[in-house]
Amino acid sequence: DRFKGLRIRREVPCICHWETQAEQPCQEVYRYEEDLVRRMEAGRQTIQCRASDLNVSISELLYGIHTSTTSQVIAVVETGQQEIIQMLTAMQYTMQQRDIVLIRQIQQLCEWNVRHFTRQWNLEMRKMEAECPNTFIVLPRSRASFNPKSWIGQSYTLHLLCQYPSGPHRLDKHAGYELSQPKEWWAKVSPWLKHIITFLRYGIPLAGVVGAVIDTVDFKSFEAEINLLEKITEDLPDIVESDPRSFERAYVHDRHEETTIGPALRALYSFLKENDKAQTWGGLDKVVTPEGNILWLCEQHARPYKTPVLQLDR
Numbered sequence: 001d002r003f004k005g006l007r008i009r010r011e012v013p014c015i016c017h018w019e020t021q022a023e024q025p026c027q028e029v030y031r032y033e034e035d036l037v038r039r040m041e042a043g044r045q046t047i048q049c050r051a052s053d054l055n056v057s058i059s060e061l062l063y064g065i066h067t068s069t070t071s072q073v074i075a076v077v078e079t080g081q082q083e084i085i086q087m088l089t090a091m092q093y094t095m096q097q098r099d100i101v102l103i104r105q106i107q108q109l110c111e112w113n114v115r116h117f118t119r120q121w122n123l124e125m126r127k128m129e130a131e132c133p134n135t136f137i138v139l140p141r142s143r144a145s146f147n148p149k150s151w152i153g154q155s156y157t158l159h160l161l162c163q164y165p166s167g168p169h170r171l172d173k174h175a176g177y178e179l180s181q182p183k184e185w186w187a188k189v190s191p192w193l194k195h196i197i198t199f200l201r202y203g204i205p206l207a208g209v210v211g212a213v214i215d216t217v218d219f220k221s222f223e224a225e226i227n228l229l230e231k232i233t234e235d236l237p238d239i240v241e242s243d244p245r246s247f248e249r250a251y252v253h254d255r256h257e258e259t260t261i262g263p264a265l266r267a268l269y270s271f272l273k274e275n276d277k278a279q280t281w282g283g284l285d286k287v288v289t290p291e292g293n294i295l296w297l298c299e300q301h302a303r304p305y306k307t308p309v310l311q312l313d314r
Contacts, residue, residue, distance in 0.1 A: 012036060012061050016054045026051055036061055040068065064112055073109050074202045080106040107166070107205045114165040114203040115293065121195070121265075122163075122294035128262065130269035133281050133296040134192070135161040135199055137170060137225040138179065138232075151232060155180045158271075160282045162298040168204055171298060174282035177275045183236070185267060190236050192264035197229050 010032035017026045028051045030036050036058055039047055046055040063069045080102055118135075125131050141155040157176040161168045200222045273279065285302040287295045297305070 012065065014049050014051070014056060015060060016049045016052045016056050019054060020052060028052075030061065032065075037066065040066070064109065070113075070116060073112060074198075077106055077109050077113065077202045080109075103205075110203050110205045111165045114163065114168060114199070117195075117199050117203060118163050118165075118295055119293045122296070125265055125269070126294065128265060128269075130266050131286070132269050132272050132279070133160045133163075133284050134265065134268060135163055135168065135196065135296075137161065137200070137222060138228060139176070139225065140228075141178070151228070151235070152183050152186065160284060160296070162284060162301055163295045164297055164301040165295070168199075169298075171282045171284070176282070177272065179271075181271075185271075186232060187236050188267045189264045190233050191260040192268060193229050193233050195261075197226055197233070200226050200229075 011029040012032055014026040014028035014030065016028070017024070026049060028049050030047060035047060040058050040062065045058060047058055047061070048054070049056050059069060059072070064073055083102060121134055122131075125134060137159050138156045139159065141157055156179040158179045159170050159176040160174070161170055204222060272281070276282075281296065283299060284296040285299065287297050287302050287305045289295060289305065
C-alpha cells in the first residue's frame, strides 16, 4: 500500500569466497525463498554456486536471517558475552579494534534475537485476542527481607520492558504492578518465564561501544532478575522441562508447549488487565513496524514510527 507497483525480491549473497579466500566477494546471489528456504525444508544442506561450482552451506547462508539459525545465534552471543565479561573485568585493559568489532557483532545478534522474539510472540498474543506487553522483570518489593529460598508468598513488583530492539529497558517512570500470587499462578506462567529468561540473557547487550571506550552501564544488566526467575522456575514442581535456549515454538514438533504457553500468556494478560484497568501498560505504545512486526515501545522509542501529521498551507 505504501509503494504501489514495487515488488520486493529477497536475495542472499554467496559466501563461497570465504573458502576460496578470493580478494573480491563472489557476485552470485540466491533467492531467499526459492533457492534457500525450500532446499533447507527439503533436507538439503548445500547449494552449488554457479560462479565457482563450489557447494555452499545453506545454514551458513541463512545464519542470522532465518529462524532455524536461532540456536546458532544464541551460542555465538553466549560465547561473545563471556569474552566481553573477561574484557570488562580485566585490569589495565586496552581495547583493540577486534574487540570493538566483537562487541558490535554481539549487539547486532542480540537485536536480531529481540526482533525474532517479539515478531513471534506479539503476533501470537494478537491471534489469542490477549494482546498486551509480554516482556518484563520481577523485583522483590523488599530487598532487605527477601529470602530467595522461600520466594513463594512474598510480594514482588512486575516491571514491563520497552521492546526497543537495540536495547530493551525497564520503564523507570512507571512504578510497576504489585505482584502477590499463589504458587498455582506461578506454575501456570512458568513456561513463559523460561522464555523471558532467554529474552533477557540473549536479547540485551552486556555493553556498548562509543569510539574506543566500553560503556559498562549495562554490564551484567538484569543478572539479578534473571537469577530470581531461574530460581522460581527451578523450584516449581510439575513443570515439564523444555529447552529455554530456543525462541522456536516447540509445539511444531511437540504438542505439549502449545498447551502450556497459551495458558501462561493468558494468565499474564489476565493479571495485567486486572491491575491496569485503563490498559495504559506503563506508557508502552503498540507499534506496527513497516515490516509488519509488533513492538511495545516507550514514548521515546515509539516516536520515530509515528507518522507526522501533514500540515497544508492555507
